[in-house]
Amino acid sequence: MNEGIGHCPIDARLQHMLSEPLVITVSFLYLGLLFAIAYWADRRADSGRSVIANPTVYALSLAVYCTAWTYYGSVGRAAATGIGFLPIYLGPTLAATLWVFLLRKMVRISKSQRITSIADFVSSRYGKSHLLGGLVTIIAVVGVLPYIALQLKAISSSFSILIHYPEVMLPGSAITLPVWQDTAFYIALLLAAFTILFGTRHLDASERHEGMVAAIAFESIVKLMALTAVGLFTTFWLYDGFGDVVYHAQQAGHLKTRLIPEGSANTWFSFSLLSALAVVLLPRQFQVAVVENSGENQLRRAIWLFPLYLLLINLFVLPIALAGQLQFAGIGVDADTYVLTLPIAHQQQWLALFSYLGGLSAATGMVIVETIALSTMVCNDLVMPGLLRRWRYQAASMDISRTLLLIRRGAIFVVLMLGYSYFRLAGEAYALVAIGLISFTAVAQFAPVMIGGLYWRGGTRSGALAALSAGFLVWIYTLLLPSFAKSGWLARDFLDLGPFGITLLKPQALFGLEGLDEISHCLFWSLTFNIGAYLIVSSMRLPNADETTQATRFVDAMKHSRPIAASLWRGSAQVADLINLTARFLGEDRARESFTDYFSNERNLDDDAELPADAETVEFAETLLAGAIGSASARVMVASVVQEEPLGLDEVMDILDEASQIRAYSYELEKKSRELEAATAELKAANIKLLELDHLKDDFMSSVTHELRTPLTSIRAFSEILRDDPKIDLAERKRFLGIIVEETERLTRLVNQVLDLAKIESGHAVWTSSEVDLVEVIRHAIDTSGQLILDRGGKLHHRIAVESALVWADRDRLMQVMLNLLSNAAKFMAKEAGRVDIELRQEPALYRVMVQDNGAGIPREQQTIIFEKFRQGSTNSAHPMGTGLGLPISREIIEHFGGRLTVKSTPGKGAIFSFELPCATCGAANPSEKTGQEA
Amino acid sequence: MRRSKLMRQRLVAVFLIGMLLLFSPLIALPDQPQLLFGLPVLYLYLFGVWMLLIAAMAWVVRGGDE
Structure with missing residues (x-):
């Protein structure tokens, strides 16, 4: 806790450290730094390494929204209205969520049409009208010029406060300084020089001003740091944190019990709406957000970084306001100066100087950008139309570019000097002090024609003119004139009694509407008249050819990458x-x-x-x-x-219809071609499959011939021996004949199997399906081929867990499968201590038969091959007997009856062949509906 | 294309939530004379909502600068 609370320590013995020359030097050094940064950024841009392409720099440049009015004024508002300073920043935060729609579209349009100002935007949208551009320019100049004046006033007052360090001297007396002694005047001149130097490098105003934007982003950092420094000093140096400030304020009765005053819900909402609109529609905001934008993707970071900046710069506003009220209780220090006077009162000269620089940066940033934006508008929308009219009668010089640059530079100078003069004239007047929100309300008049024009094709030039004029006139009547009256420049009578005593027309209670603050009141009436005029006048006639063309370019901006309007x-x-x-x-x-x-x-x-x-x-x-x-x-x-x-309008409409039809056609075409592509892919896949099948057929043929040739060769060889050599003895002859008979049998079996397989595969096999008892089939198979196993020295075990197992199948075919599996098992079981296990098991809705041997097993890679035709397992080095068709046929048979034949094997531990068949009596659907006979 | 549509949808949702928390009768609820952690409840509420909105926006548009 600091001792000095409650009084203002003024110690005249302290040395006069912040002398006038020092502050002046620092101010101009700071401006020099701005020049250096801008120069550096321009240089970098020229060499292709743009600084402002960085989305963070873009977000920081948007923070030009926070002017001296924020820097000094927020604390003032907080002291007066509690939480009332926040809507100005909450509105833009919420609006930022909608930037991906609104701002993105504005950027897209402005880039494609090289739009350089808000006046140009509105004029271009409604058929490229000089009149409309001029009107927007006038509204912007009238609404915003005083705002520039306010910034210069802030520079001037903060300067005069600072040079009286360590005394806390109220601002106001600075006005008495003659112009040539007023620092603000020289600063204004320097700002004009800066703006001319870095704002008019190219005549093409749609080109980005890299240097200027970099300087603005730098200023945003300075003002945030300065305000935070003062905030930290106040909160943690003078007090012990936020809670301590609040505690003392509460004790002293400075903390309002309700932060939102009664009946101020309208104010809360209308201030938010106002600032949400202003953050895009103020000429300087349009300049940095749209004209200086170097890529739509920058918006994505700005969407959250800009609101974060706003939050940070407001974090310490309330503590500073409360601390100021505590420190300066009863002394009558203007709350708008707390940011500067608090450090001064505590002899923190360097902090005071830094705080002054923060305010200077907030003010200069705003002045620079606003001046560029206004001068572009004045040059292109007020001066150019006049020049064009003159050139109609009198030929212009061949090279107009120099003239144009001169005009733009002149406009910058004039705008700044007008701002300065207004500040000198208005002084402490209400009309200047309250200008912040008054300006916002003026530019809010652009909202209906801007936002409406982005989404509604029906708006016409006359509708836009009517809307802007109506809104502007209501603004003048309900806000500007009253502010003049409150400044004492007009008789107050019309304010208090209404013009000519007509109370219904009282400017700040129009048509008897009372209970609103003046800003909400003006916003309501001006927007009502504005939107009303826009809708009604636009609805009087159809848009003409020019308006329709431009409406299409704006409304459909996101739809086609290349504007169709060229046609x-x-x-x-x-x-x-x-x-x-x-x-x-x-x-x-x-x-x-x-x-x-x-x-x-x-x-x-x-x-x-x-x-x-x-x-x-x-x-x-x-x-x-x-x-x-x-x-x-x-x-x-x-x-x-x-x-x-x-x-004509009809022709324009025809072309647009045609264009949209072409779009529809091309969409259809795209769809068709996608379908075609899909069909082609399917055909290709089918073709590949066919080729594979063809290949398989060739393989099959060659396999079959090969298999046929082996027995034929041996039959032929032995027959020839028998024919050619009559001297062979009987026993030998018998053996040879035995081989011939054996080979012939094998040949017959092979031919039968090939025919069988061909029949099954082609679907011409004869199936005699009936209910078959699997138990009986297995027993029969064991009786038939059990001997084969015993002959080879193996043992046969079986485990049949059920009494009977009825399945729907062809008994003979099933027998064929069983015999095939058993003979395979007999073939492949271990040579010594061979063993074959048969198991029948019931599973839900199906029976499973497993035939297990204890042979060498089948390697994993062969487990699928053995079901292919003529592919025998080759675990034994000896050539096993068999045709290589048994397993493929078995699988076909089992699958025909809705089952599956699979093999499981671990090499070295034998193999388990198992098939499953659906249970015929389990009530589950019988997958094989192929009952009776099939041809 | 579809991703950016989703992003826009989410931003509209954030906007609506913000409208609800800041510009509906709900705003009157935290405006209490008591203090919470030594600070006015409304003050905490507003800055809390503000921070939440920013975090939500940053989350929605994350990773899309380039």
Whole structure:
């Protein structure tokens, strides 16, 4: 706890450290640093390593939203209204969630059409109208110029407070300084120089001002750090944390029991709405968020980083406000100055200086960007139309680019000097002090025509003009004039009694609407009249050809990557004329370069200036010019060198319909081609399968012939011996004949099996299906081939767990399977102590038969091969007897009756062949419905 | 394409939640004269909601800068 609470320590003996020259030097050093940063960033951009392409820099540049009004004013608001400073930052936070829709679309449109200001945006949307652009410019200048003045005032007052260190001197007396002694004047001049230097490097205003944006991002860091430093000092140096500040404030009665005053729900909402709109629609915000945007993906980080910045810069506002109220109780220090006066009162001279720099950075950042934005608007939407009118009567010089740059620089200077003059004139007047939200309300008038124009095709130029005029007039009547009256510049009578005593028309209780604060009141009425006029006047007639064209470009901006509107132009033009025209505005080199790029990159054409220009080239030229002189002026200039046949509304609608039909067709086509691709893939797969089958058939044929040839060869060989050599003795002869008979039998068996398999596979086999008892089949099989096993010295065991096992099958076929499995087992069981196990088991809804031997087993890789035709297991080196068709036929048979034949084997531990068949009496569906006989 | 649609859907959800927590009658509930951790309840509530919204937005758009 600090001792000094409750009084303001003024110790005259302290040395006068922060002398005027020191503060002036530091101020100008700081501005010099800005110049250096901007210069460095421009240099980097020139060498292709852009600083502002970084999404964090983009988010920081958006924080130009926080001006001196935030820096000093938030604390003031907090002291006066408790939590009332927060809507200004909560609104933009919530709005940020919708930026992926709104801001992204604005960026996309502005990039594709080289839109450079909010006036250009509105004018372009409603058919490229000079009148509309001019009106937006006037609203912006009237609404925002005083806001620039407020920043200069903040610089001036904070300076005059600081140089009186260590005394806490109230601002206000600074006004008495003559202009040539006022630091704010020189700072304004320097800012003009900065803006001219880094804001008008190129004539093409759609190009990004890398240096300026980098400087703004830097300023955002400075102001955040400064305010946080003061906050930390107040909260943790003067007090013991947040809770301690609140405790003392509560003791002293500074803490309101209710932070939201009664009946202020409207204020809470309308301030949030207002700032949510302002954060995109203020000219400076549009400049950094849209014009200086270098990639839509930057938005994704800004969406959360910008709100986070807002949160951080507001974290210490309440503690500072409460601490200020405690420290300066009864002394009457303006709460708007606490950020500066608290460090001064505690003799923290360096902190005070840093805090002053934070305020300076907040103010200068705003002034720089706002001035660029306003000067672009003034130049393109107020001065250019006038010049164009003059050039109609009097030929302009060939190179207009220098003139244009001069105009823009002049505009910057004029805007800044107007701002400074307003500050000098208004002084402490209410009209200046309260300008923050008044400005917000002015630019909120752009919202209906901007947002409506992004999603509604029906808005017309007259509708937009009516909307803006109505909103602007209501704003003047209910907010601007009353603020003049409160400043004493107008008689108060009309405010208190209504004009001519008509109380129903009282400016701040229009039509008897009372109980709202003046901002909410104005916002409600102005937006009501604004939106009403927009809808009603737009509904009076259909949009004309120009408006429809532009509506399509804006509303459908996210739909097609290439604007279709190029097809909405008909006429004749020469490329050479277009190049000459753009050269007059952009300079010879720049124009030639742009056209060469365009022809080679976009159109894959040789640059041939002799060619007549097509619609797309004219469109390109117009967009190129729009970046420099605004879309409305570009339209007029291009129209002067081409012969355009104006399109009627019907034709425009036809073209648009056609385009949307083409889109629909191409969608259909895409769908069809996808289907075709899928079909092709299927065909390809089928073809591959067929080829495989063909290959298998060839294999099968060669296997069969090979198998047939072996017995034939031996039969032939022995027959020949018998024929050629009559002297063979009887025993030998008998043996040979025995072999011949054996081989013939094998041949017959082979042929039968091949025929059998072929029949089964082709579905021509004869099946005699009936209920068959598996137990009986197994016993019969054991009787038949058990001897075979015993003959080979093996033992046969069987385990049959059920009395009877009825399945639906062909008894003879099933017998064939059993015999095949048993003979296989006999063949492959161990030579010594051979053993074969047969097991019948009941499982849910099926019977399983397992035949197990204790032979060498089957390697894993052969377990599938043995079911293929003519592929015998080759575990024994000796050639086993057999045709290699037994297992494939068995599997076919089992599968025919809805079962499965599988093998399980661990090499060295024998093999288990098992098949399962559905139980015929278990009530479960019998998978094999193939009853009776099949041909 | 589908992912970015999902992202936009989620952002709208965050927006609606924010509207509910900040601009509905709910806002009156934490406006109590008592203190919580030595701070006004509403103050804690607002900054808490604010931080939650930012975290939600950062989560929704995560990993998409490049």
